[in-house]
Amino acid sequence: MAACTVYSTQSLSTNCSISTPSKTQFSFHQKQVVFYTTGRRNSKRGSNSGRSYVITCAASDQQTVVIGLAADSGCGKSTFMRRLTSVFGGAAEPPKGGNPDSNTLISDTTTVICLDDYHSLDRTGRKEKGVTALDPRANDFDLMYEQVKAIKDGISVEKPIYNHVTGLLDPPELIKPPKILVIEGLHPMFDSRVRDLLDFSIYLDISNEVKFAWKIQRDMAERGHSLESIKASIEARKPDFEAYIDPQKQYAxxxxxxxxxxxxxxxxxxxxxxxxxxxxxxxxxxxxxxxxxxxxxxxxxxxxxxxxxxxxxxxxxxxxxxxxxxxxxxxxxxxxxxxxxxxxxxxxxxxxxxxxxxxxxxxxxxxxxxxxxxxxxxxxxxxxxxxxxxxxxxxxxxxxxxxxxxxxx
Amino acid sequence: MATMTGVSLSSPRVWFNASGSPQNAHAINFALPLRQAMRPGGIQMGRVTRIRPVRAAPDKISEKVEESIKQAQEACAGDPTSGECVAAWDEVEELSAAASHARDKQKEKDSDPLENYCKDNPETIECKTFDD
Known part of the structure; x- marks a missing residue:
């Protein structure tokens, strides 16, 4: 237990309801309820050693409102998030003193988490198996559900961090229950259990022509990129996009x-x-x-x-x-x-x-x-x-x- | 104008400038931010207008993008529908998005701190601009 970051909250209420799968172990530690998963995820995540601890403390009357935002990569999720957090007032910033490559944004009211953090296969793992990040097999929906549910119930979680620069899973970061939790990424409405946790959901549907134009604007200055490479990347990802991402819009x-x-x-x-x-x-x-x-x-x-x-x-x-x-x-x-x-x-x-x-x-x-x-x-x-x-x-x-x-x- | 009291007229001076100075309207026309903001090193809007040289993302990630494109082209030489090929192009997309985010972060770091502050707090006294 020495590796646990213990985070104490105001009041521990009795409705510390934790729904967990059978593989999860419980242990009671003073006022905190700690549950952590072992083995299963480690083996799934290959070389990654990041063990996940979930520290749970229920805030009595506050329940987090959960918003889902789905879109493909490069389709304006970040811009939308900046607009959304601005409407709520205050600037959203990465967690202070944390991993500089964290994908999380925190403001007074809102925490935005990126669902890429729930990749079960890192970049090397996907390459070996020949699957894209769009493929559900590259994502851990059980953990996504457990953690979003926990936050919604007012319980802090240790969420993994997917590092987009290295392509590896970094040690987890603590996410405390905010007033509003936004889960943004490729699959917020893919898993029906996660979907049912959403109080509101949005899908950004960018037509192929516009997607192409946007990616040209984004990538043409980048060394090695050309019209051909941009087109090839869009085309290669299209089957998985159409199979796993696009259908989510019916639920939005x-x-x-x-x-x-x-x-x-x-x-x-x-x-x-x-x-x-x-x-x-x-x-x-x-x-x-x-x-x-x-x-x-x-x-x-x-x-x-x-x-x-x-x-x-x-x-x-x-x-x-x-x-x-x-x-x-x-x-x-x-x-x-x-x-x-x-x-x-x-x-x-x-x-x-x-x-x-x-x-x-x-x-x-x-x-x-x-x-x-x-x-x-x-x-x-x-x-x-x-x-x-x-x-x-x-x-x-x-x-x-x-x-x-x-x-x- | 009385009906517009709720609107902070001081915030981005862009539109007012645009109508007020036709000689350089093409440079600060409101149609521009979309294009400019999406181009790395585009014109900075606001108090100070300056042009930055086009800059790619920090070197480390730029190299990775370049490398990944080469790998994808190789992986797809045999069978363009293979899992290997598709995963390789997916990696290109992931790295290109990361490079773009790194560029945005760098741009924010490089920009004027007052400018950044005023973007979020346009109503504060140090951020107000007044016309004589």
Missing amino acids: DAVIEVLPTQLIPDDNEGKILRVRLIQKEGVKNFSPVYLFDDGSTISWIPCGRKLTCSYPGIKFSYGPDTYYGNEVSIVEMDGQFDRLDELIYVESHLSNLSTKFYGEVTQQMLKHADFPGSNNGTGLFQTIVGLKIRDLYEQIIASRAETPVAAKA
């Missing part, structure tokens, strides 16, 4: 779909984007954003007498639809904002934004004008989803506060 409460513009015929530059926010109906604590008239079908070109836009302009549409058998509402924006007044004008025509004051969406977009997508639908809808998650969190907290009163009455 919100999908942000990024497509080439339709404003310019045959545009394939990928600079002007058509972005669709697909919002599931009937999700608890989430009421979709709409344009003008809830539930109606609308096509709107804001540019005209009141607002001048530059070429190719801006086009919005809104309406009900079905998506993988679910009822959804879709808000779509094609084109880009060139000036502040365009954004303000658009914001004032969208309803149910869950803003705290007039102009909050615009303010957030301005604040991060240097982030990719701040002048188009990706930034707009990411910001809106951030506001909706804040609203969802506040509703969950409020409903919890009410429950004891109702029970007494």
Whole structure:
């Protein structure tokens, strides 16, 4: 037990419910409940020696709200995370004094963990077996479930760290239960047990054309890369992407779909984007954003007498639809904002934004004008989803506060 | 303007500059951040506008990207659908993403600390800019 990092919390409540598989051993150590897994993971992880200890201390009344964000590599998860944590206030930073290659981000309210940390095969292991990181066989969903469940129940965990530079699994880091936990990566909605823990889920769906354009922008400056290598990498990963990542979008409460513009015929530059926010109906604590008239079908070109836009302009549409058998509402924006007044004008025509004051969406977009997508639908809808998650969190907290009163009455 | 009280007009000066100075509007046009921000070493937006030389990620990881591309090309020479080939290209993607993150981190490190602070705290007095 000497290797355990013991972390003491305020109050240990009796609801220290720990659901663990049979291989897990328990031991009680003063006020802390400690469970750790041995053997199984070590053998799975090959050469890695990182043993995982899970220190458990339940905080009595706080329950972590868990958000899932799924997308392929290089599809804007990091940018989305920066926008989301910004909506909650305060900057999200890597854990202080920890592993410099940690993938975790922590702010006052939110902790973002990267699901690559649950790789069961490191880079060498995947190479030997000939599997990609997209393949479920390269990921430990049992551990992912156990740890996300523990955090949700207010219990700290020692989460492994996948080092993206070395391709190895580093010694674990302690994750304390935050108010909001975001799990981002390739598979947050793949395993049904993990999926059931999510209070809200988002999928970033980047069309092939746009993915290619984005990766060119990201990689062309890198030595050794060429159009061919970028294309080859996308093509090689495609079968696994389609088998294991893409199907998760059917479970998402919100999908942000990024497509080439339709404003310019045959545009394939990928600079002007058509972005669709697909919002599931009937999700608890989430009421979709709409344009003008809830539930109606609308096509709107804001540019005209009141607002001048530059070429190719801006086009919005809104309406009900079905998506993988679910009822959804879709808000779509094609084109880009060139000036502040365009954004303000658009914001004032969208309803149910869950803003705290007039102009909050615009303010957030301005604040991060240097982030990719701040002048188009990706930034707009990411910001809106951030506001909706804040609203969802506040509703969950409020409903919890009410429950004891109702029970007494 | 009265209706816009909630908006912090002081934060990114980019858009106002853009409409205010047409002679260099092409350089600070709002259409730019998307392209610029995604290009390593692009123009820094905000208080100080400067152009950095194009820089790849820190050397160690750049070498790994280059190496992994070579390996992937070799692995795929025989059978482009083999697990070996696919895993090799997946490694290229993983390293390219890591290199991109390393570049972003480096950019943040290199940038003006006041600039960084003001991005998160535009409402504080030291971050306000005033027009005469």
